[in-house]
Amino acid sequence: xxxxxxxxxxxxxxIQALRDVNLRIEKGEFVFIVGPTGTGKSTLLKLxxxxxxxxxxxxxxAGQDMxxxxxxxxxxxxxSIGVVFQDFRLLPQKTxxxxxxxxxxxxxxxxxEIQTRTPEVLDLVGLLDRADAFPHQLSGGEQQRVSIxxxxxNNPPTLLADEPTGNLDPDTSWDIVQxxxxxxxxxxxxxxxxxxxxxxxxxxxxxxxxxxxxxxRDEAKGRYYEFANP
Amino acid sequence: MPGTRQRAGTMSLRTLNYAIAESAVGITRNGLxxxxxxxxxxxxxxxxxxxxxxALGLNNATHSLLKDFEIGVFVEHGTSAEDVxxxxxxxxSMPHAASVTLxxxxxxxxxxxxxxxxxxxxxxxxxNPLQDRFRVKLDxxxxxxxxxxxxxxxxRVDEVIEARGIVxxxxxxxxxxxxxxxxxxxxxFLVTALIVSNTIRLTLHARRREIRIMQLVGATNWFIxxxxxxxxMILGAVGSATAYLIVLGGSHYxxxxxxxxVPLFGRFTADVDPLYLLGSMIALGCIxxxxxxxxxxxxxxxA
Numbered sequence: 001x002x003x004x005x006x007x008x009x010x011x012x013x014x015i016q017a018l019r020d021v022n023l024r025i026e027k028g029e030f031v032f033i034v035g036p037t038g039t040g041k042s043t044l045l046k047l048x049x050x051x052x053x054x055x056x057x058x059x060x061x062a063g064q065d066m067x068x069x070x071x072x073x074x075x076x077x078x079x080s081i082g083v084v085f086q087d088f089r090l091l092p093q094k095t096x097x098x099x100x101x102x103x104x105x106x107x108x109x110x111x112x113e114i115q116t117r118t119p120e121v122l123d124l125v126g127l128l129d130r131a132d133a134f135p136h137q138l139s140g141g142e143q144q145r146v147s148i149x150x151x152x153x154n155n156p157p158t159l160l161a162d163e164p165t166g167n168l169d170p171d172t173s174w175d176i177v178q179x180x181x182x183x184x185x186x187x188x189x190x191x192x193x194x195x196x197x198x199x200x201x202x203x204x205x206x207x208x209x210x211x212x213x214x215x216x217r218d219e220a221k222g223r224y225y226e227f228a229n230p
Numbered sequence: 231m232p233g234t235r236q237r238a239g240t241m242s243l244r245t246l247n248y249a250i251a252e253s254a255v256g257i258t259r260n261g262l263x264x265x266x267x268x269x270x271x272x273x274x275x276x277x278x279x280x281x282x283x284x285a286l287g288l289n290n291a292t293h294s295l296l297k298d299f300e301i302g303v304f305v306e307h308g309t310s311a312e313d314v315x316x317x318x319x320x321x322x323s324m325p326h327a328a329s330v331t332l333x334x335x336x337x338x339x340x341x342x343x344x345x346x347x348x349x350x351x352x353x354x355x356x357x358n359p360l361q362d363r364f365r366v367k368l369d370x371x372x373x374x375x376x377x378x379x380x381x382x383x384x385x386r387v388d389e390v391i392e393a394r395g396i397v398x399x400x401x402x403x404x405x406x407x408x409x410x411x412x413x414x415x416x417x418x419f420l421v422t423a424l425i426v427s428n429t430i431r432l433t434l435h436a437r438r439r440e441i442r443i444m445q446l447v448g449a450t451n452w453f454i455x456x457x458x459x460x461x462x463m464i465l466g467a468v469g470s471a472t473a474y475l476i477v478l479g480g481s482h483y484x485x486x487x488x489x490x491x492v493p494l495f496g497r498f499t500a501d502v503d504p505l506y507l508l509g510s511m512i513a514l515g516c517i518x519x520x521x522x523x524x525x526x527x528x529x530x531x532x533a
Binding site for chain 1 (some may be wrong): 244245248253259303333439442443444445446448449450451487
Protein backbone atom coordinates (compact mmCIF):
# COMPACT_ATOMS: atom_id res chain seq x y z
CA UNK A 1 0.00 0.00 0.00
CA UNK A 2 1.31 3.39 -1.04
CA UNK A 3 -0.25 6.61 0.18
CA UNK A 4 0.55 10.28 -0.55
CA UNK A 5 -0.98 12.96 1.68
CA UNK A 6 -0.75 16.56 0.45
CA UNK A 7 2.70 15.92 -0.94
CA UNK A 8 4.69 18.78 -2.45
CA UNK A 9 8.26 18.69 -3.67
CA UNK A 10 10.08 21.85 -4.57
CA UNK A 11 13.70 22.37 -5.49
CA UNK A 12 15.97 25.20 -4.35
CA UNK A 13 15.67 27.04 -7.69
CA UNK A 14 11.92 27.49 -7.13
CA ILE A 15 10.91 24.64 -9.38
CA GLN A 16 7.89 22.78 -8.06
CA ALA A 17 8.08 19.14 -9.08
CA LEU A 18 4.92 18.07 -7.25
CA ARG A 19 2.11 20.14 -5.77
CA ASP A 20 -0.38 18.87 -3.15
CA VAL A 21 -0.54 15.33 -4.46
CA ASN A 22 -2.98 12.94 -2.79
CA LEU A 23 -3.16 9.35 -3.94
CA ARG A 24 -3.58 5.82 -2.72
CA ILE A 25 -2.35 2.66 -4.44
CA GLU A 26 -3.64 -0.61 -2.97
CA LYS A 27 -1.72 -3.82 -2.68
CA GLY A 28 -1.76 -5.83 -5.92
CA GLU A 29 -2.73 -2.92 -8.17
CA PHE A 30 -1.26 -2.16 -11.60
CA VAL A 31 -0.99 1.60 -12.10
CA PHE A 32 0.32 3.80 -14.88
CA ILE A 33 1.60 7.27 -14.02
CA VAL A 34 1.40 9.28 -17.25
CA GLY A 35 2.18 12.76 -18.42
CA PRO A 36 4.72 14.63 -20.48
CA THR A 37 8.41 14.74 -19.56
CA GLY A 38 9.23 16.92 -16.58
CA THR A 39 5.82 16.69 -15.03
CA GLY A 40 6.94 14.93 -11.86
CA LYS A 41 6.54 11.22 -12.68
CA SER A 42 10.08 10.29 -11.64
CA THR A 43 9.89 12.47 -8.55
CA LEU A 44 6.73 10.67 -7.51
CA LEU A 45 8.46 7.29 -7.78
CA LYS A 46 11.58 8.57 -6.02
CA LEU A 47 9.48 9.52 -3.03
CA UNK A 48 8.36 5.90 -2.75
CA UNK A 49 11.85 4.39 -2.69
CA UNK A 50 13.13 7.25 -0.56
CA UNK A 51 15.53 8.68 -3.10
CA UNK A 52 13.87 11.98 -2.25
CA UNK A 53 11.88 13.38 0.63
CA UNK A 54 8.79 15.57 0.25
CA UNK A 55 9.19 19.24 1.11
CA UNK A 56 5.65 19.13 2.47
CA UNK A 57 3.17 16.36 3.26
CA UNK A 58 3.63 12.68 4.04
CA UNK A 59 4.38 9.51 2.09
CA UNK A 60 3.48 6.11 3.51
CA UNK A 61 4.80 2.84 2.12
CA ALA A 62 3.42 -0.34 3.76
CA GLY A 63 2.29 1.77 6.68
CA GLN A 64 5.73 3.32 7.21
CA ASP A 65 6.11 7.09 7.22
CA MET A 66 8.85 7.79 4.66
CA UNK A 67 9.45 11.27 6.03
CA UNK A 68 10.40 9.77 9.39
CA UNK A 69 12.48 6.88 8.05
CA UNK A 70 16.03 7.05 9.37
CA UNK A 71 18.88 6.88 6.85
CA UNK A 72 20.00 3.55 8.26
CA UNK A 73 16.61 2.01 7.51
CA UNK A 74 16.68 2.96 3.83
CA UNK A 75 18.57 -0.18 2.65
CA UNK A 76 15.89 -2.40 4.19
CA UNK A 77 13.14 -0.39 2.51
CA UNK A 78 14.88 -0.70 -0.84
CA UNK A 79 14.87 -4.48 -0.52
CA SER A 80 11.08 -4.44 -0.29
CA ILE A 81 10.77 -2.30 -3.43
CA GLY A 82 12.05 -3.40 -6.81
CA VAL A 83 12.96 -0.52 -9.12
CA VAL A 84 13.41 -0.64 -12.90
CA PHE A 85 14.79 2.25 -14.95
CA GLN A 86 14.77 3.43 -18.53
CA ASP A 87 18.56 3.03 -18.70
CA PHE A 88 18.50 -0.42 -17.00
CA ARG A 89 21.28 0.52 -14.50
CA LEU A 90 23.05 -2.81 -14.63
CA LEU A 91 26.57 -3.21 -13.30
CA PRO A 92 28.57 -3.25 -16.54
CA GLN A 93 31.31 -5.47 -15.18
CA LYS A 94 28.99 -8.17 -13.93
CA THR A 95 27.20 -10.84 -15.95
CA UNK A 96 23.41 -11.09 -16.06
CA UNK A 97 23.58 -13.80 -13.39
CA UNK A 98 25.90 -11.73 -11.18
CA UNK A 99 23.73 -8.65 -11.55
CA UNK A 100 20.70 -10.55 -10.32
CA UNK A 101 22.56 -12.50 -7.64
CA UNK A 102 24.04 -9.22 -6.39
CA UNK A 103 20.69 -8.00 -5.07
CA UNK A 104 20.54 -11.21 -3.02
CA UNK A 105 24.14 -10.96 -1.75
CA UNK A 106 23.26 -7.54 -0.48
CA UNK A 107 20.64 -8.99 1.84
CA UNK A 108 23.11 -11.53 3.20
CA UNK A 109 21.24 -14.43 1.62
CA UNK A 110 22.82 -17.87 2.01
CA UNK A 111 24.67 -19.27 -0.98
CA UNK A 112 22.11 -22.03 -1.49
CA GLU A 113 19.29 -19.54 -1.71
CA ILE A 114 21.23 -17.47 -4.24
CA GLN A 115 21.89 -20.59 -6.30
CA THR A 116 18.20 -21.47 -6.53
CA ARG A 117 16.59 -18.02 -6.56
CA THR A 118 18.78 -16.48 -9.29
CA PRO A 119 17.92 -19.03 -12.03
CA GLU A 120 14.28 -18.88 -10.93
CA VAL A 121 13.87 -15.19 -11.70
CA LEU A 122 16.08 -15.36 -14.79
CA ASP A 123 13.75 -18.08 -16.03
CA LEU A 124 10.73 -15.96 -15.13
CA VAL A 125 11.97 -13.15 -17.40
CA GLY A 126 13.01 -15.69 -20.06
CA LEU A 127 16.75 -15.08 -19.92
CA LEU A 128 18.14 -18.20 -18.28
CA ASP A 129 20.08 -19.11 -21.40
CA ARG A 130 21.81 -15.70 -21.43
CA ALA A 131 22.83 -15.79 -17.78
CA ASP A 132 26.57 -15.58 -18.47
CA ALA A 133 26.38 -12.63 -20.87
CA PHE A 134 27.61 -9.20 -19.84
CA PRO A 135 25.21 -6.25 -20.26
CA HIS A 136 27.00 -4.97 -23.37
CA GLN A 137 26.45 -8.33 -25.03
CA LEU A 138 22.69 -8.11 -24.50
CA SER A 139 20.02 -6.24 -26.49
CA GLY A 140 18.09 -3.43 -24.82
CA GLY A 141 15.08 -5.65 -24.21
CA GLU A 142 17.28 -8.35 -22.70
CA GLN A 143 19.02 -5.84 -20.44
CA GLN A 144 15.65 -4.61 -19.21
CA ARG A 145 14.66 -8.20 -18.47
CA VAL A 146 17.81 -8.63 -16.40
CA SER A 147 17.00 -5.47 -14.48
CA ILE A 148 13.44 -6.69 -13.88
CA UNK A 149 14.82 -10.03 -12.67
CA UNK A 150 17.11 -8.12 -10.31
CA UNK A 151 14.19 -6.04 -9.05
CA UNK A 152 12.18 -9.20 -8.36
CA UNK A 153 14.80 -11.47 -6.87
CA ASN A 154 14.07 -10.38 -3.29
CA ASN A 155 10.34 -11.02 -3.79
CA PRO A 156 9.40 -7.40 -3.11
CA PRO A 157 5.71 -6.60 -2.59
CA THR A 158 6.12 -3.53 -4.82
CA LEU A 159 7.74 -3.04 -8.22
CA LEU A 160 8.34 0.49 -9.56
CA ALA A 161 9.27 1.12 -13.19
CA ASP A 162 10.42 4.54 -14.39
CA GLU A 163 9.92 4.69 -18.18
CA PRO A 164 10.90 1.01 -18.52
CA THR A 165 10.24 1.04 -22.26
CA GLY A 166 11.73 4.46 -23.03
CA ASN A 167 14.76 2.98 -24.75
CA LEU A 168 13.06 0.07 -26.49
CA ASP A 169 11.36 -0.50 -29.82
CA PRO A 170 7.54 -0.97 -29.82
CA ASP A 171 7.53 -4.77 -30.01
CA THR A 172 10.08 -5.18 -27.25
CA SER A 173 8.23 -2.56 -25.21
CA TRP A 174 5.06 -4.54 -25.45
CA ASP A 175 6.86 -7.72 -24.33
CA ILE A 176 8.31 -5.92 -21.31
CA VAL A 177 4.92 -4.52 -20.28
CA GLN A 178 3.38 -7.98 -20.68
CA UNK A 179 6.08 -9.30 -18.39
CA UNK A 180 5.26 -6.60 -15.82
CA UNK A 181 1.56 -7.54 -16.08
CA UNK A 182 2.42 -11.20 -15.48
CA UNK A 183 4.40 -10.20 -12.40
CA UNK A 184 1.41 -8.17 -11.22
CA UNK A 185 -0.86 -11.21 -11.58
CA UNK A 186 1.46 -13.06 -9.16
CA UNK A 187 0.49 -10.50 -6.50
CA UNK A 188 3.11 -7.76 -6.82
CA UNK A 189 1.96 -4.14 -6.81
CA UNK A 190 3.29 -2.59 -10.05
CA UNK A 191 3.62 1.16 -10.65
CA UNK A 192 4.82 2.21 -14.11
CA UNK A 193 5.71 5.76 -15.08
CA UNK A 194 5.33 6.01 -18.83
CA UNK A 195 4.65 8.37 -21.68
CA UNK A 196 4.01 5.57 -24.14
CA UNK A 197 0.46 6.31 -25.20
CA UNK A 198 0.07 3.13 -27.23
CA UNK A 199 0.94 0.82 -24.36
CA UNK A 200 -1.09 2.68 -21.74
CA UNK A 201 -4.17 2.63 -23.95
CA UNK A 202 -3.85 -1.04 -24.86
CA UNK A 203 -3.40 -2.21 -21.27
CA UNK A 204 -6.57 -0.56 -19.94
CA UNK A 205 -5.24 -0.29 -16.37
CA UNK A 206 -5.61 2.42 -13.75
CA UNK A 207 -4.09 5.67 -15.02
CA UNK A 208 -2.92 8.58 -12.89
CA UNK A 209 -2.23 11.57 -15.14
CA UNK A 210 0.13 14.26 -13.89
CA UNK A 211 0.13 17.77 -15.25
CA UNK A 212 2.81 20.20 -14.05
CA UNK A 213 3.10 18.52 -10.69
CA UNK A 214 -0.55 17.98 -9.88
CA UNK A 215 -2.86 15.05 -10.48
CA UNK A 216 -5.04 15.89 -13.47
CA ARG A 217 -6.89 12.58 -13.66
CA ASP A 218 -7.08 9.29 -11.79
CA GLU A 219 -9.18 6.70 -13.62
CA ALA A 220 -9.68 3.00 -12.97
CA LYS A 221 -9.55 1.87 -16.62
CA GLY A 222 -7.90 4.91 -18.04
CA ARG A 223 -6.28 6.01 -21.26
CA TYR A 224 -3.26 8.17 -21.90
CA TYR A 225 -5.35 11.17 -22.98
CA GLU A 226 -8.70 12.10 -21.58
CA PHE A 227 -10.26 12.02 -25.02
CA ALA A 228 -9.55 9.51 -27.74
CA ASN A 229 -7.17 11.78 -29.62
CA PRO A 230 -6.87 15.42 -28.72
CA MET B 231 10.96 -12.69 3.94
CA PRO B 232 13.48 -10.13 2.85
CA GLY B 233 13.04 -8.10 6.00
CA THR B 234 13.80 -10.87 8.47
CA ARG B 235 16.62 -12.58 6.64
CA GLN B 236 19.51 -10.48 7.78
CA ARG B 237 20.88 -11.38 11.18
CA ALA B 238 24.04 -9.67 12.27
CA GLY B 239 25.96 -12.79 13.35
CA THR B 240 25.35 -15.00 10.34
CA MET B 241 25.72 -12.11 7.95
CA SER B 242 29.11 -10.73 8.91
CA LEU B 243 31.24 -13.71 7.85
CA ARG B 244 29.48 -14.06 4.53
CA THR B 245 29.80 -10.35 3.97
CA LEU B 246 33.50 -10.48 4.82
CA ASN B 247 34.03 -13.32 2.37
CA TYR B 248 32.08 -11.45 -0.24
CA ALA B 249 33.98 -8.24 0.44
CA ILE B 250 37.37 -9.91 0.00
CA ALA B 251 36.35 -11.64 -3.22
CA GLU B 252 34.73 -8.44 -4.47
CA SER B 253 37.82 -6.32 -3.75
CA ALA B 254 39.93 -8.71 -5.83
CA VAL B 255 37.43 -8.48 -8.67
CA GLY B 256 37.36 -4.70 -8.31
CA ILE B 257 41.12 -4.44 -8.61
CA THR B 258 41.43 -6.68 -11.64
CA ARG B 259 38.44 -5.27 -13.51
CA ASN B 260 39.58 -1.70 -12.90
CA GLY B 261 43.14 -2.52 -13.88
CA LEU B 262 44.17 0.90 -15.14
CA UNK B 263 42.96 2.84 -12.11
CA UNK B 264 44.44 0.22 -9.81
CA UNK B 265 47.82 0.54 -11.49
CA UNK B 266 47.63 4.32 -11.29
CA UNK B 267 46.84 4.14 -7.57
CA UNK B 268 49.70 1.75 -6.89
CA UNK B 269 52.18 3.95 -8.76
CA UNK B 270 51.00 7.07 -6.93
CA UNK B 271 51.23 5.37 -3.56
CA UNK B 272 54.63 3.90 -4.42
CA UNK B 273 56.02 7.30 -5.41
CA UNK B 274 54.64 9.20 -2.43
CA UNK B 275 55.75 6.51 -0.04
CA UNK B 276 59.11 6.35 -1.76
CA UNK B 277 59.66 10.04 -1.05
CA UNK B 278 58.43 9.62 2.50
CA UNK B 279 60.61 6.55 3.04
CA UNK B 280 63.72 8.19 1.61
CA UNK B 281 63.17 11.19 3.84
CA UNK B 282 62.67 9.10 6.97
CA UNK B 283 65.85 7.17 6.19
CA UNK B 284 67.72 10.44 5.75
CA ALA B 285 66.42 11.79 9.05
CA LEU B 286 67.27 8.56 10.83
CA GLY B 287 70.75 8.69 9.30
CA LEU B 288 71.33 12.24 10.54
CA ASN B 289 70.08 11.28 13.95
CA ASN B 290 72.39 8.31 13.92
CA ALA B 291 75.33 10.48 12.94
CA THR B 292 74.85 12.99 15.75
CA HIS B 293 74.48 10.16 18.20
CA SER B 294 77.62 8.43 17.11
CA LEU B 295 79.46 11.76 17.36
CA LEU B 296 78.20 12.29 20.87
CA LYS B 297 79.15 8.79 21.91
CA ASP B 298 82.81 9.76 21.62
CA PHE B 299 82.58 12.49 24.21
CA GLU B 300 83.97 11.78 27.63
CA ILE B 301 84.79 13.51 30.90
CA GLY B 302 88.35 13.61 32.14
CA VAL B 303 88.71 13.41 35.95
CA PHE B 304 92.16 14.28 37.36
CA VAL B 305 93.04 12.95 40.80
CA GLU B 306 94.98 15.06 43.30
CA HIS B 307 98.70 14.43 43.56
CA GLY B 308 99.72 12.01 46.22
CA THR B 309 96.40 10.22 46.51
CA SER B 310 96.78 6.70 47.83
CA ALA B 311 95.82 3.67 45.77
CA GLU B 312 92.94 2.92 48.14
CA ASP B 313 91.56 6.41 47.77
CA VAL B 314 91.84 6.15 43.98
CA UNK B 315 89.98 2.83 44.07
CA UNK B 316 87.33 4.38 46.30
CA UNK B 317 86.93 7.30 43.90
CA UNK B 318 86.64 4.85 41.02
CA UNK B 319 83.79 2.98 42.66
CA UNK B 320 82.12 6.30 43.45
CA UNK B 321 82.40 7.33 39.78
CA UNK B 322 81.00 3.99 38.66
CA SER B 323 77.94 4.42 40.84
CA MET B 324 77.05 7.76 39.18
CA PRO B 325 73.61 7.56 37.56
CA HIS B 326 74.70 7.99 33.93
CA ALA B 327 78.19 6.51 33.96
CA ALA B 328 78.48 4.02 31.13
CA SER B 329 82.17 3.27 31.52
CA VAL B 330 84.94 4.41 33.86
CA THR B 331 88.53 3.74 32.87
CA LEU B 332 91.49 4.47 35.09
CA UNK B 333 94.57 5.81 33.36
CA UNK B 334 97.38 5.33 35.97
CA UNK B 335 99.89 8.15 36.04
CA UNK B 336 102.85 5.78 35.54
CA UNK B 337 101.42 4.20 32.46
CA UNK B 338 100.48 7.62 31.09
CA UNK B 339 103.99 8.89 31.75
CA UNK B 340 105.58 5.99 29.92
CA UNK B 341 103.19 6.50 27.09
CA UNK B 342 103.98 10.20 26.94
CA UNK B 343 107.71 9.60 26.94
CA UNK B 344 107.37 7.09 24.16
CA UNK B 345 105.21 9.46 22.13
CA UNK B 346 107.47 12.42 22.52
CA UNK B 347 110.83 10.70 22.26
CA UNK B 348 113.04 12.43 19.75
CA UNK B 349 110.95 15.54 19.75
CA UNK B 350 111.09 16.75 23.30
CA UNK B 351 113.92 15.89 25.70
CA UNK B 352 112.24 14.48 28.78
CA UNK B 353 115.14 12.56 30.25
CA UNK B 354 115.90 15.47 32.57
CA UNK B 355 112.51 15.19 34.20
CA UNK B 356 112.91 12.67 36.98
CA UNK B 357 109.59 12.92 38.74
CA ASN B 358 106.44 11.91 36.97
CA PRO B 359 104.51 15.18 36.72
CA LEU B 360 101.26 13.54 35.68
CA GLN B 361 98.23 12.76 37.77
CA ASP B 362 96.09 9.67 37.88
CA ARG B 363 93.19 10.20 35.57
CA PHE B 364 89.76 8.65 34.91
CA ARG B 365 88.06 8.61 31.57
CA VAL B 366 84.29 8.65 32.16
CA LYS B 367 81.81 7.97 29.35
CA LEU B 368 78.15 8.63 29.89
CA ASP B 369 75.21 6.71 28.50
CA UNK B 370 73.74 10.03 27.35
CA UNK B 371 75.99 13.01 26.65
CA UNK B 372 73.17 15.31 27.71
CA UNK B 373 74.16 14.75 31.31
CA UNK B 374 77.79 15.82 30.80
CA UNK B 375 77.54 19.18 32.55
CA UNK B 376 75.58 17.91 35.54
CA UNK B 377 77.82 14.90 35.97
CA UNK B 378 80.96 17.03 35.77
CA UNK B 379 79.57 19.35 38.45
CA UNK B 380 78.88 16.40 40.74
CA UNK B 381 82.33 14.94 40.18
CA UNK B 382 83.96 18.23 41.09
CA UNK B 383 82.47 17.97 44.55
CA UNK B 384 84.06 14.57 45.15
CA UNK B 385 86.99 14.08 47.49
CA ARG B 386 90.47 13.80 45.93
CA VAL B 387 89.32 15.27 42.65
CA ASP B 388 91.68 17.91 41.42
CA GLU B 389 90.17 18.92 38.15
CA VAL B 390 87.40 17.89 35.79
CA ILE B 391 87.55 18.55 32.08
CA GLU B 392 84.52 18.21 29.89
CA ALA B 393 83.99 19.47 26.37
CA ARG B 394 81.16 21.59 27.68
CA GLY B 395 80.48 24.00 24.85
CA ILE B 396 80.83 21.44 22.10
CA VAL B 397 78.63 18.85 23.74
CA UNK B 398 75.88 21.33 24.36
CA UNK B 399 76.02 22.57 20.81
CA UNK B 400 75.95 19.10 19.32
CA UNK B 401 73.11 18.07 21.60
CA UNK B 402 71.19 21.13 20.53
CA UNK B 403 71.83 20.36 16.86
CA UNK B 404 70.75 16.76 17.41
CA UNK B 405 67.53 17.95 19.00
CA UNK B 406 66.82 20.37 16.17
CA UNK B 407 67.55 17.66 13.60
CA UNK B 408 65.17 15.33 15.41
CA UNK B 409 62.43 17.95 15.60
CA UNK B 410 62.75 19.02 11.96
CA UNK B 411 62.82 15.37 10.94
CA UNK B 412 59.69 14.52 12.89
CA UNK B 413 57.81 17.59 11.66
CA UNK B 414 58.72 17.06 8.02
CA UNK B 415 57.91 13.37 8.24
CA UNK B 416 54.49 14.23 9.68
CA UNK B 417 53.91 16.81 6.93
CA UNK B 418 55.02 14.37 4.25
CA PHE B 419 52.77 11.70 5.74
CA LEU B 420 49.84 14.08 5.54
CA VAL B 421 50.64 14.94 1.94
CA THR B 422 50.96 11.25 1.12
CA ALA B 423 47.59 10.51 2.71
CA LEU B 424 46.05 13.37 0.71
CA ILE B 425 47.50 12.18 -2.59
CA VAL B 426 46.40 8.63 -1.91
CA SER B 427 42.90 9.64 -0.88
CA ASN B 428 42.66 11.81 -3.98
CA THR B 429 43.69 8.91 -6.19
CA ILE B 430 41.18 6.66 -4.50
CA ARG B 431 38.53 9.32 -4.98
CA LEU B 432 39.28 9.27 -8.71
CA THR B 433 38.97 5.50 -8.72
CA LEU B 434 35.67 5.78 -6.91
CA HIS B 435 34.46 8.54 -9.17
CA ALA B 436 34.81 6.14 -12.07
CA ARG B 437 32.67 3.71 -10.10
CA ARG B 438 30.05 6.05 -8.66
CA ARG B 439 27.43 4.49 -10.94
CA GLU B 440 28.19 1.14 -9.40
CA ILE B 441 27.84 2.60 -5.92
CA ARG B 442 24.50 4.19 -6.82
CA ILE B 443 23.20 0.87 -8.10
CA MET B 444 24.32 -0.87 -4.93
CA GLN B 445 22.35 1.67 -2.92
CA LEU B 446 19.31 1.16 -5.14
CA VAL B 447 19.15 -2.58 -4.56
CA GLY B 448 19.38 -1.96 -0.83
CA ALA B 449 23.05 -2.45 0.02
CA THR B 450 23.92 -1.05 3.44
CA ASN B 451 26.68 1.54 3.54
CA TRP B 452 29.07 -0.91 5.18
CA PHE B 453 28.35 -3.49 2.53
CA ILE B 454 29.43 -0.95 -0.08
CA UNK B 455 32.36 0.33 1.94
CA UNK B 456 33.97 -2.92 2.95
CA UNK B 457 35.19 -4.17 -0.46
CA UNK B 458 36.41 -0.67 -1.31
CA UNK B 459 38.28 -0.39 1.99
CA UNK B 460 39.90 -3.77 1.33
CA UNK B 461 40.79 -2.57 -2.14
CA UNK B 462 42.41 0.52 -0.67
CA MET B 463 44.35 -1.61 1.78
CA ILE B 464 45.59 -3.99 -0.90
CA LEU B 465 46.60 -1.14 -3.23
CA GLY B 466 48.27 0.63 -0.29
CA ALA B 467 50.19 -2.50 0.65
CA VAL B 468 51.35 -3.19 -2.91
CA GLY B 469 52.30 0.46 -3.39
CA SER B 470 54.26 0.68 -0.16
CA ALA B 471 56.03 -2.63 -0.85
CA THR B 472 57.10 -1.19 -4.21
CA ALA B 473 58.23 1.98 -2.44
CA TYR B 474 60.20 -0.18 -0.02
CA LEU B 475 62.10 -1.81 -2.86
CA ILE B 476 62.85 1.58 -4.41
CA VAL B 477 64.01 3.12 -1.14
CA LEU B 478 66.06 0.15 -0.01
CA GLY B 479 67.73 -0.28 -3.40
CA GLY B 480 68.33 3.45 -3.65
CA SER B 481 69.81 3.83 -0.19
CA HIS B 482 72.00 0.78 -0.70
CA TYR B 483 73.36 2.23 -3.93
CA UNK B 484 73.91 5.71 -2.48
CA UNK B 485 75.63 4.35 0.63
CA UNK B 486 77.99 2.22 -1.43
CA UNK B 487 78.85 4.94 -3.92
CA UNK B 488 79.35 7.72 -1.37
CA UNK B 489 81.27 5.60 1.11
CA UNK B 490 83.82 4.97 -1.64
CA UNK B 491 84.77 8.65 -1.66
CA VAL B 492 83.70 9.73 1.82
CA PRO B 493 84.51 6.89 4.21
CA LEU B 494 82.93 8.71 7.17
CA PHE B 495 79.56 8.56 5.39
CA GLY B 496 78.94 5.21 7.05
CA ARG B 497 78.08 7.15 10.16
CA PHE B 498 75.25 8.90 8.35
CA THR B 499 73.38 5.80 7.27
CA ALA B 500 70.35 4.70 9.21
CA ASP B 501 70.73 1.44 10.91
CA VAL B 502 67.29 -0.13 10.35
CA ASP B 503 66.29 -3.76 10.19
CA PRO B 504 65.09 -4.16 6.56
CA LEU B 505 62.32 -6.58 7.60
CA TYR B 506 61.12 -4.15 10.23
CA LEU B 507 61.15 -1.38 7.63
CA LEU B 508 59.20 -3.55 5.16
CA GLY B 509 56.66 -4.49 7.81
CA SER B 510 56.08 -0.96 9.01
CA MET B 511 55.86 0.45 5.49
CA ILE B 512 53.28 -2.15 4.45
CA ALA B 513 51.31 -1.52 7.64
CA LEU B 514 51.44 2.21 6.94
CA GLY B 515 50.35 1.57 3.32
CA CYS B 516 47.37 -0.47 4.54
CA ILE B 517 46.36 2.25 6.98
CA UNK B 518 46.69 5.05 4.45
CA UNK B 519 44.83 2.99 1.82
CA UNK B 520 41.98 2.14 4.18
CA UNK B 521 41.72 5.69 5.50
CA UNK B 522 41.87 7.12 2.01
CA UNK B 523 39.06 4.82 0.89
CA UNK B 524 36.91 5.55 3.93
CA UNK B 525 37.30 9.30 3.57
CA UNK B 526 36.64 9.29 -0.16
CA UNK B 527 33.63 6.97 -0.01
CA UNK B 528 31.84 9.29 2.39
CA UNK B 529 31.18 11.72 -0.46
CA UNK B 530 29.69 9.05 -2.64
CA UNK B 531 27.49 7.50 -0.01
CA UNK B 532 25.67 10.73 0.63
CA ALA B 533 22.78 10.55 -1.77
